Every structure is written in C-alpha cells, then in structure tokens.
Amino acid sequence: MRNLAALVFVGGLAFLLLVIFNQFDFAQAPMVVGQGILMDAPDRVGAANIVTAVVLGYRGIDTLGEISILFAASAAAGLVLGRRRTDARRDPPGGFILRSGVALLFPLMLVVGFYIILHGHLTPGGGFQGGVILAAAFFLPLLARPETPVNHAGLSIVEGGAGAVFILTGLAALLQGGEFLQPLLDNGVLGELVSAGTLPLLYLAVGLKVGAELAGLMARLADVEVDEP
C-alpha cells in the first residue's frame, strides 16, 4: 500500500515536470531581465564584471541575506562546539614538510585572497571566493602548529565591523535619497581599480566578514581534545 502511494506520487510528480517542460521554449530566453541587465549594467553600475554588478548592485539585499545566513550558521556552530577543557592535550605539531609548506603558502594565499576580493568588480571572483581563500590561509598555520593561540575576540571584531560597514553603506544610500544599498559615488572609468562607486568597499566588507567567520569556524572545529595515548 505504501509502495503504491509512493508510485502514484512519483508518477504525478513526473507528469507535472513534463507539463512544465512542455511550457518552455528551449534555447529561448524566457525572461528579458538578464538581457536588460547585460545592456544596462556597464553604464549604470560601472563594474566590468557583470556578475558583481548583479550581486552587489541589483541584488544587494540578497547578498545581505546571504552574509546574515552565514553569520547565523557560524554563530550556531560556535555555540554547539563550545569551549575545550584548558588542561586537555593538543595534537603534536606537524612535520617539517607541513611546516615549511605552510610558511611558503601562507603569504601567497593572503595575496591571492586579497587580489580576488579587491578585483571582484573587474575580474571573476569577489568577496565570497576571496574570503574563503583568506580563511584557508589563516587556517594553515593552525594545521602546522595546533598549539598556536587563536584570537577569537579579534576575529569577532573584524566580522562585526565588516558587517556593520556593509549595512552602514546601505543606510548611507538611504540617507542620500536613494534605495537601500544603492551604489554611491562616481562610477569612474570602466575597468579601473577605483571604479564602480562603493562596490569594491562592499566586496571588501563581504570578504573580510566571510574570511573571519570561516576561519573562526575552522579553528573551533580543529580544536579537539586529544585523548591520552
């Protein structure tokens, strides 16, 4: 009986999907919003990377929602993972190859991460990708030397400050008579580093916030209490 019900359900779902598929003309854009943005974005927002123009310019409030979700998730994880006993043993430090590799990779990953964040409005990439790379860069030393102290208070300050900068930029647009999170300042010359108004500032805030959150999350996850051997 239950199998029959499941079969009927799956059949109905397949029928629905087929009906929906038949409604679409394939290889034809069903909506004109995308084309409109493609025509409109370079002049209006001034970002050479149109994805960034959409993420921060046209759909800025979505991005605010995304970073709020990330904040809630990392706060909940921090709450669940809690604190370790102060007298618990830690992992032994990594071997020579791991430590040397970390020393070599750490500055490189910092540069790549900040490059991706700061060039988010020009080339592919942006705050989220660069932030993840920054978080990975700051996690590496912890992998090589587990006894390295982690400044969770500092990470929280960076995270909160970056989030506040994002929201304050949005409120500043409101004060100037625009919409919330409307890009301010001059568009500048398309394709230059200082262009696209407040978009680079917003992406820097997103990158720092994502990086600080994820670095804190990974540090908490890695901070296990090792059993006595």
Next chain:
Amino acid sequence: MIWVVALIVIMMLVAAVTVLLVRNHIAAVAAASLVSLLLSVLFALLRAPDVAMTEAAVGAGLSSVILALALRRLGLGRVKDA
C-alpha cells in the same frame, strides 16, 4: 572540447561512485572533493569563471576541510583502514 568534457564527466562519475564504495572515511571525503574540483574545471570550460572559482574554493576546499575536521571530532578520521 567534447572529448575533454566527456573525460571530465567520466572522472567525476568514477570519483562519485568511489565515495560510496570506499570504506575509509577520509578517502571518501577526498573523493567527494575531487568531484567538486572536476566540476569547477567543467564550469571554467563552460565560461562561468565566477561559479568555477566558488566551486573550487567552497566545494573542493572548504567543505572537504570541514567534513574532515568533523570526522576527526567523531573519531572516524583514522587514516589506517579499520
């Protein structure tokens, strides 16, 4: 081009089946990370560099690290086969 894509898709399928079959948890995480890495190459070939970068950083890098750390917390992260 089509052969490169076909090769990548076959490798992705092999890695995805490996996740199910392999007994070692860490190896399964590594294989899942490989699926994401190949998917990011596919996105780059499809001219979606933004998505490719996100997939490589988040899918292949971060989520694998978080999975591996969670396995270690649960005591399942032994490299030796049980």
